[in-house]
Amino acid sequence: MKLIFTKSDLTKAVNIVMKAVPSKTTMSILECILIDATTNEIKFTANDMELGIETKVAGEIVSKGQIAIDAKLFSEIVRKLPDNDITLETDDNFTTTITCEKSVFHLAGKSGEDFSYLPAITKERSVTLSQFQLKDVITQTLFSIAMNDNNKIMTGELFEVLNGSLKVVGLDGHRIAIRNISLDGPADDAKVIVPGKTLSELSKILAPDAESFVHIYFTNNHILFEFENTIVVSRLIEGEYFKVNQMLSNDYKTKITINKKDLLDSIDRANLMIRESDKKPIIINITDGSLEVKVTSSLGSSNEVIDIEKEGNDIMIGFNPKFLIDALRVIDDENITICLVNPKAPCFIKDREESYIYLILPVNFSA
Secondary structure, eight states, X not given: OEEEEOHHHHHHHHHHHGGGSOSSOSOGGGGEEEEEESSSSEEEEEEOSSEEEEEEEOOEEEEOEEEEEEHHHHXXXXXXXXXXXXXXXXXXXXXXXXXXXXXXXEEXXXXXXXXXXXXXXXXXXXXXEEHHHHHHHHHTTGGGSOSSSTTGGGGEEEEEEETTEEEEEEEOSSEEEEEEEEOOSOOOOEEEEEEHHHHHHHHHHSOSOTTSEEEEEEOXXXXXXXXXXXXXXXXXXXXXXXXXXXXXXXXXXXXXXEEHHHHHHHHHHHGGGOOTTTOOOEEEEEETTEEEEEEEETTEEEEEEEEOEEEEOOEEEEEOHHHHHHHHHTOOOSEEEEEEOOTTSOEEEEOTTOSEEEEEOOBOOOO
């Protein structure tokens, strides 16, 4: 096999598939990228058995073939080669020679036939949205999933397609993030739990482009994302997702409208007074016409007042500042609405259309 690439095309393809190379594995073949030029196009594939990525690469096929090559080493070599055409050539013993200008590397490769190919996905149930929309909705919810495996379902996100709209939900037991998107064109109903790792890696390779589309296909065990020259296949998390609708309420005793940036900046400043080890809450005191952000810690104290519009009762409530900051940072609206019930019940940050809903549990505090 002999292939010739520009450095930019090769670097882009390697960076895409590297996101499916496992950091630790007992199967050495999974540490490889499969380079397949057995047809009239060049494909790179990586697969950690949970997440698989395949991308087509622009390049010249001088002679056909395939090889599996150590992904990390190959990536580092490509990254550090001069900015010129790169030639990749293999022999019958799977030795791979990489040449660029005066640089020559010889690597021990493996037979491509030993590689674990991506599962074949039946393209039946599907939805289509822009890459920008998908990237946006992942960014706006993924921060709220659990990072550990104590409850595997919490390490993923619910993707539910119903009546022409897509709902994406992430939660970790302390907060819930929900985004609702109206879909254009045909959309088959589906309800699956997608691993957070898949969505995190996917968001890094999606283009922030409203004109480029991604087609999503659902099966009982897998989800397939198809866009431009790349496909991403992931196993789904098995199980029943939490009944989120039962956790949402339209009953509230206090409703405020506030400038988002003013609130975010104020909480950010108050957070300076909290050591991570302290786990101190910020106290929010809502009265007619004003919201006060207060904190008292071993470092000292701070308080700041922000003008608001208020309906209903006065309330004093405590929060983990990180949870509020995470939610506020991904909301684009200039002004936001916050609904509260009492100091022990969750608060809701949402817009009128409920295109986003953020539920945050309060924390106990001593006044």
